[in-house]
Amino acid sequence: MTIIGYARVSTTDQSLELQQTALRLAGCDLIRSEKRSGTTTVGRAELQTVLDFLREGDVLMVTRIDRLARSIGDLQDIARTIRAKGASLKATEQPIDTSTAAGKAFFDMLGVFAEFETNLRKERQLEGIADAKARGVYKGRKPSIDIVKVKALKAEGMGPSAIAKALGIGRASVYRALEGMADGAAGAAGELQG
Structure with missing residues (x-):
């Protein structure tokens, strides 16, 4: 059995160090990391490498499930891939262990909340833009056509x-x-x- 850690942050100026340390302390044999948005799994080469590498009995370890994905659809796709390979998913900061019924249920609930948080953030951003436009502060991007x-x-x-x-x-x-x-x-x- 191999415990494979996966760490992700959204932007290049964020640090992966805290996640990597937590994964090492959790006993990960190997850790893959990347700086990519979690709103999609497209273009996340390190995640794909981890999913391709998983074998029966292996464990994919993350600190929190929002490190894997921010949409319930992507989380469910990842969980199906892990399950199809006979592996399981665990998180260091959340009681997730998809090898148990309770862990699977908790995983699904947290996935819903991760997507909800993303949607709330988008709503707040749109409200902020609308407010800035109303005050005449927000001009949008510069026209690309002369x-x-x-x-x-x-x-x-x-x-x-x-x-x-x-x-x-x-x-x-x-x-x-x-x-x-x-x-x-x-x-x-x-x-x-x-």
Whole structure:
């Protein structure tokens, strides 16, 4: 039986050291670590390596289940993979041991709460953005399309496809920019008539 530790943090400026120390103290024979978001399992090479390596009787050890995933769907997929290999999952900071019925139930409950926490964070972020927009503080990202250049090329007689090619942007972006110009011109004409 091999105890394989898996540690993860979301950003490059976060430290893996506390998790790695806890996993070593829990008796892990091998520890794999990565700095990737837990909102998806896509692109998490170290997690995939651990799951591929698991054999019957092995244990995948984490400090908390949110180190594995932040969505119940991903957690359940990981749990199915572990179970199919005849291995089990344990956590150092939570009473999770998927080799027992109580451990499986607790694992499922914590998965629901991890996803709930992620959803709450997204809601708070959207509320913060809406508040900042209302106060005029949040401007969003800078436009990637130079509308002045689009307007100048249009004035030179270029069509949308040629403008898109010249600026290295999509035709739909050109149409939106031109549409915005037309809306602005219509608004200005309306103001002059009013």
